Amino acid sequence: MAATWVAVLAVVLVAAAQAAAGPVTAPAFLWAPKNYGFCSNEAKEVVHYQTISPNSLAKSVLEEGGWSNLVCSKEGSQKDVDVAVLFLGSKLQSSDISKDKQVDPALADTLKLSFTNSEFSMAFPYVAMSDDEKLETSLLSGFAENCEDGSGRNHITYTDTCTASSEDIKNHESMDSIQNLVKSRMGNNPSGQTELIVFCSGGFKENTKSEGELLSELVSVLNKAEAKYTILYASQPYGLLENPSDLPLARYLAEKTNTTKPVLEKCDGECQTKSSLLEGLFVGIVLLIVLISGLCCMMGIDTPSRFEAPQE
Template structure:
């Protein structure tokens, strides 16, 4: 079973009717969420961009929490999550974006580290790769965690959105490793030691590895380094793994991980031949539907065993009466 299966609505198999019903309900919920995700992707042209958050304290409540709602703006949701755990979010922010009604627990001494990645998507979270196993190990060791797997990126900048809000709120923050590759672990330790409340760290993956399992593994290794830096700093913290997905410019190589490729293409007009084929298809579907309906009616009549004729009345008995 996938390490993230409990986040995506796939329960453990138990030999009981109650467990079977629960599995069906959760599977339906996950299916509905995927359908909503597809609709949003089709309408807005966004990309799958999950958000994972975990802490060494109770974030919303202890244990692993997951939301199956579709969030249409990963940039704003990440910003609200950062401000929420610091007690700086507006009351309307969480309601607008579909967060739970209860406020996130916050602490003035809490440090927030935002790790901006680009290689994780919902399909990866259902896999059994080493990278996902490592990521699951990090989150399983936390006191509390929150997963928002169905979040959509419209191609905006998470860093700009978060920094703008932090500047407005007067919260001290620093961006690490986003302008050029560097030793992000050492830089993160330094930024935390300097008293920054929020530290934003960018991952760096070579172009040849992007969109592959190797690229995801490299990104998770960088995340593990940041997690180690936060643990070494020994601070009350929340670590947020947000995905800033970018549209792919070409097809992935054979053997690479599956990824949704939403690329703009030239529209194709339906000519006379196409229209004729469509009409024939419509006619065939109509005939098929009528044939199925007729067969269903005949089967029903056969099952009901309706009489084909009725008994003639007895005229002599009728005259005597």
């Protein structure tokens, strides 16, 4: 009996260890105010619950999201969208979606409002992230791999926080630069080609606004210009790209600000998940010990099979 319970305890420990070592997932949202011929039927608030990789996300965005006509260099393809935005964040994890208190309330409100009020919208709640490659590089390489005729990189612009852009490409250093680009594309775009703007984490080097404020301002700029646009928001939570060999621990519970001093913050989603798993594991071990002790005590009780008659 004791050997059986030891085996059960070992299985529970292995399962808890596997759950704690699982990949970090982050959400991605794709929307467009109007359905610019992305699909024959109206696709609104479509959710894919499978856990996918960034490369699979890029493939789904091209095929199901209609970005193949925007990003890929197809001859004779009709470009019904003026601007396509790839907005890369660093705040949201998949576990943050269901929380009442968000890390960036402005970001959650903008995503919810844009997603629900658009005629075309798709959600990917579980995109598995890794620390091997930045998300911007993964998605752009995914676009290039899944485009049959290659990706039209001559129509891609970047913000100055991106690392995938080359030095000969003009980067956007402020929201005014993006606004001027949108106005120029709206005023003079005879070829009908779509401009892809890669908005990397942090937006701009000289930035004091939050991620939600930047996304809200970007949406406002596109709406005021009356541009036909579509936006893909994807998140790679902060800290995944740190070099583990340079850290004394596997993970910091502090985020760096603009200064060199780390500032301690509250326990984030990943920290809360791991702490909950450890608490459950400890409680399970205690309950198993109590159960095994109780069973051993009950098995140790030896009562006689016959009782003598009471004497008068």
